Amino acid sequence: MSTGTETNTEILSDSEAARRKALLGELQATLAVLGCQSVLARTRRLVLRSADGITEPSGPTNPQLHVLQPGRTCIITTDGTAYHLPGSQTCPITDPAAAAATITRPHRPHAPTGNP
Secondary structure: EEEEEEOOOOOOOHHHHHHHHHHHHHHHHHHHHHHOOEEEEEEOOOOOOOOOOOOOOOOOOOOOOEEEOOOEEEEEEEEEEEEHHHHEEEEEEEOOHHHHHHHHOOOOOOOOOOOO
């Protein structure tokens, strides 16, 4: 089961993509200290030329940190000011330890609603 943010196809400048990758790398290092495995993925949007000559831009997109935990994979992104965690949670990039603590908190499935 995968949880996390939506895939973003916004094209970033090379420098902005590298900056966001570095921020996710800081979080990845913090998670590693806690014994949590993760993979940093940098992606590019590739648009092929069409016969009519109309093309959309190609280039780097928002990198993602895939955090591997028992029974789930969380996808973390950043906009350069905050880490975007599953469940619409955010943590400031100035505090990767708080983000790591939130990510590694034991996952509890939602309780069923209604009368027992």
